Amino acid sequence: MRSLRQIESVWGQLTQGHLDRPLQALRKHRWSCHGITLGEQAQTGQQAPRDSAPRPQAGRRPPASSTIQPSVQGSSSGPRTRGNIPSLVNLPTKDSIRTEFYPKRKLSPEVVELDEYNARRRRQRTEYPTELSDRPPYYPFKTRLDFDFAELVFKSSLQKEQITQLLSLVQRCVNQEDTLTYQDFAGLQASWEEAKHLVSPFELSAISVDFGDETIIHDFWHRSIWKWAVECLEHPALAPHFVWDAEKLFKFNGERWERFVNEPWTGDRWSEIQDTLPDNGVPLCFIIYADKTELSSFGTAKAYPIYVRLANLPSHIRNGNGLGGAILVGWLPIIGDEHPAAGKPEWVEYKRAVYHECFVKFLECIRDPSFVGKAFTCGDGVRRTLYPCVFILSGDYEEQVVMASVRGLGTPHPCPVCLVHEDDLNKFSRDWEYRDAVKTGALVTIALDESKTDEEIQSARDDLKEMDFRVIENTFSGVANSSPYEALSFDRLHNYPGGLAKTRIVSRILSKLGASKAVPAVELRKKINARAREFPRWRGLSHFDNISKKKSYQDSNKWEDMARVFFYILQDVFTAEDEEGCQLLACLHVFLNLNTLSSFENHSETTIKLIETELEQFMTEIQKLCDIIGEEWLFPKMHLHMHMTRDILAKGVTRNYTTKTFETLHRALKEFYLWMTNFRDVDEQILNADQRSQVLKYIKGLIEFYNEIAELNETSEAEGTLNRKGEGGLKHAYGNVTLKAPQGSRSQALVRFKFDPENTLDIYARLFTGFNFESAIRSFWTSHAEEDLATLTTESKIRAFRSIETFFTSEETWDIESNILRCSPSFYRRPRYDAIMFNDGGSIVVARLLSLFVVYPNDEPGSDVPLALIIPYDTSVPASLKQKDRKIGLYRVRQVLQPQPEFIFARQIIRGTVLIPADENKQDFFIFDVLDSDMFLRVRTMLGY
Known part of the structure; x- marks a missing residue:
């Protein structure tokens, strides 16, 4: 099934073309596109906003039924095109996606339709393993019920006395389908101890750093990120999703191939790293985040966690809360200001040195493999030589300053990644002088080398000071392909x-x-x-x-x-x-x-x-x-x-490097502190709680994977029986819309249906003076006779609804997204009548959604028709006012002075929108274009940008 955007577009005829025609590169990056010459330019197919006086209701014309059904289920749209010379039969259509694979793999480029591309993004890269372990997925817990019980106890933060009491009650009513074997707290504790091996444990290291003549030792808790990565690589549910090779993606826009990026491996840095590796080598890319957080509401208890993710996993897994998401891997010491030297520059320097010494220990497990590689048989059965690297460093400005070993705020060069002068911080430029890890590392080595002459040491220190570097060995530079000035990212x-x-x-x-x-x-x-x-x-x-x-x-x-x-x-x-x-x-x-x-x-x-x-x-x-x-x-x-x-x-x-997805993880630490510690010496108690949460996540991932495999096996003989959720089984689903919140226990006869604006339409009730509901329905039916609707009779029925979910193809993600829209006199005790955009014969019209109905002309399956009762905002706006609004990025819609309610097919609704009154008169409204990325692009098109 084609996507909504593809169906609505009118393609031009592609008469001649060639691929791999280089276009101008963006900036200094190796971005290239592939041009297509058109004999006749393809039309964009973008719907234009309607800006004219309202037509009679009979003039509302929905597109053909296919045009208002977005593709929800990915499917191939024909044979794929491979190679550099397009087939005369399989020429790309608008929105085709082209993938260029990493050159060393010697794979031809591949062209697929947008639906197929979106479907692949949601699928694993390789097949799931066919042979499963003989041990049950909940091992080392004796039964599934034991595991479920342990998970409940953990999430409930129950203490020993509460657990013992709960067990005494549960044991009286053991489910015969499974067995709860625990008799006391000790049994549960034994399972926890046995399950520890499933996830890499925390280790305690003593970090000693000299401050003058004094040696100060700090405790640093950390777990091996190499061992954790191996656990992910071996996990059967994760292994098929790993991506190893760089890719370049292109989308055909009707005229040429235009490159786009999304995941980390689609950018330039991945291929640059892969260029440094042997032919059989692949990068194992870590995303590292660190930041201080307060554990207590009074700020007396603090933590300094380090989290890590794997950039090789797709974003929906990597940024998710389940298996394959971020994991706590370090607990940095928080150095207070009780020392006599606190507040002095040398004390600040010392704290930075402790930070980097901790990271030296933390990154020790991947330092050597980053240079020489490490062979490993992954969960998909393929043996690869892995080269770990720090691909992304995520943090706020203050944290980035520490990661970069620069002095930061208040210095002539405060930027962590470039050498912009403080006087030019408000200047725009496309060319900045970026910090160089190799050059900086060489200067630091000289500055700390006591065998060098005083002049050499001082010269190196002066050069570092001129660029506002601290004289500290940056630990990230000690890992191959891990320059902090490449890894640090916009927050x-x-x-x-x-x-x-x-x-x-x-x-x-x-x-x-x-x-x-x-x-x-x-x-x-x-x-x-x-x-x-x-x-x-x-x-x-x-x-x-x-x-x-x-x-x-x-x-x-x-x-x-x-x-x-x-x-x-x-x-x-x-x-x-x-x-x-x-x-x-x-x-x-x-x-x-x-x-x-x-x-x-x-x-x-x-x-x-x-x-x-x-x-x-x-x-x-x-x-x-x-x-x-x-x-x-x-x-x-x-x-x-x-x-x-x-x-x-x-x-x-x-979203690959934002701190937002990491900061949400602090909430769990605060809950561990509040419910699972005695508020004294909390570090180890919190880390033990986190260890158990990771064990639960690991086992739960296995259980879900086993269940999924079992379900696939059960349905393998009935090909095509697995439909998308709700397809064919959702009672009030009609292609791109699903009606919700039905009113009454059943439908009513149309001739007896009581339409009550006073009690259901709040401030809009005044618009229905003299409105005959049944006549309006029949008039609408008559005006759309060409739609092949079943005839209305005295036996026809109707039912009201107060919510609708719309599915549409996003202009930004190119994937299916949805809105839930309301038309209710009391939604959380407030009237709620959302605004909508609907398709009126190829034009976009903005309207207010007042009511929803399903009309049942007869008892024949498929004869029912969903309708929406609306107030359109489609009267003309003066050109001078439109031009004034356009200059400041506003799109205005206007309601006629005497608006008339009208019906449309509910399937004409594209999506919801938000309308803000332009003034207190509430006749003119602005479309809230920054609602989301799809709306932002739609309004830009409507404005003619």
Whole structure:
């Protein structure tokens, strides 16, 4: 089945073409595309927004049924095209995906349809092993019930007395299908001890570092990341998902092949590393994160964890919470300031030295294999020579400074990865002088070599000081292909929501709104707060009742949402005479564009160029603001996003190295501290708890894998019986939509159905004066006679619904995504009538969803038709107003003065959207384009960008 986007597009005829025509490379990276010459340019197929006076209801025309069914189930769309010369039969269609494999593998490029590409991303790379272990997956627990009991006890944080009491109760009613063998706490404890070997245990190392004439010893807990990686490689559920070779991906846009990246192995750095390895060698790429966190709400108990992930696993596994996700691998010592030298530069230097000495010990297990390789038979049965490396270092700015061994904030060169001068932190450039690990390492070696002359040592130290390096051997540079200045990556979380939004732009807006008690200021704040309270609700979007009041949110997502909301509710607040206010909104607009673009899960040449354009514009707008307010924004986070496109091109999209997926793991440590320790000497107690949680995760992964294999074996003789979830079995599913929240116990006769706007439509009830529901249904039916609908009779029935899930092809991920939309008078005790985008004969129309129905003309299967009752926002907007809105990135829709409700086929609904009133009149609305990446791109197309 083709995707929605493919079906809606009208392809041009491809009359001639050739592949491998080099195009201009982006920046200094080895990005290349492959051109296609068209005899007749292919049309994009993008639906245009409708902007004209509303037509009569009969004029609403859905596309053919196929055009509103996105492909949910991946399938091959014909023979694949291999090789550099396209077949005259199998020429690429728009949205075809081309994969170029790592050259040493000598595989021809492969072209598949988008549906097949998406399906492959969700499948394992190799086959699951056919032979399973003789031992049950819950070993060393004696029975499955023993394991389930142990998991329950662990998650409930029960103590010995509680466990003993629980066992005495459970043992009275043992399930005959399984057996609970534990008689006391000791039995459970014995199973835990026996299961320890399944996951690499923590080891305690004494790290001694000299401070002057004093030698100070610190405890450092760590587990071998090599052993953990081996456990993942051997695990039958994970082994088929590992990716070893670099790949280059291209998408055919109707004119040429355009390269795009997503996973780490699709970027340039993977292939650069693989170029340094023997032909039989493959990289084993680690992602390492470290940061301090508070365990107690009062901040008295702290931790300094190290987490690791494997970049060789796909993102849905790597960033997930289950098997193959991040694991706690280190517990760095927190060095206090009780020492007499605390606060002095040499003490800061000492703490950095301890940090890197801990990492020396931590990385010891992969140092030698990174240079000479280590042969290993993986879980898929293939023997490979693995070369481990530190592929990505993830951390906030403060942590990156420590990882890079630089002095950081307040120095002439504060950037961890390049040598930008502090006076140029607010400048845009595409060419930065990057720090060199080899050059720096050589200087540090000389500076610490007592056999060198004083002049040589001093010269090396002066050179290091000039670049603001600390005289410390950087441990990451001691691992092959692990330069910290290549591995350090843009941190979207702390740079955008928790950085520029929190500390600068939103903070400046809040200060401007101020706390003045003057009547105009008070009234303005009331107006702004009222708009924020009425801001439409959407899943994942924070809601603010008092947005104008300064707060100290710890959650960066709150600051991100505040920035998004402010841009829309302040549009008519700052007058043209208020230069600062207007310029703040200009800065906020570009910031929101960058914030959204940085979240993309696919980045093409086009979106990379768009990021660079927005970065340049952002620096320009910020400088205008600084000129107005008399400040200079010279701080690292104004500069760090200059390296975002470099990181994307080298290591894939930002979700591969964001700190957001790591910081959520701190929650488990806090729970361990709160419920599984006695609050004294907690380090070992927390690590023991984590060890047990990893054992549970390991065994649970095995159980799920065994169950999956068993299910596949049971259905192997009935090919095609495994449908996608809900297909053919979901009662109210209709292709791309599924109706939910049915009203009443059953359908009612249409002639007796009571449509009650007063009690079901809240403020929209006034629109239904004189509205005859049954007549409207029959009129709609008559106007769509060509749709081959079953005839309505006196026996026809109808049923109301209050929710709908829509499935659509994302403009950004190119995969199937979904929205759940509401039309309810009381959703969590509030009226909720979501806005929608629907397809009206090839044009996109925005509307308000008021009600949902399924009409049953007769009892014949398949005759039922889902309908939506809407209020369209499709009257024309003056050209001058449209042009003004377009300059600031806004798309306005307008409701007629006397709106008339109308029916559409529910399957015409593409997706939900959020509409923000342009003013208190609530006749004009802005589309909330920064709702998600798909909406962002749709609105850009509607604006003609």
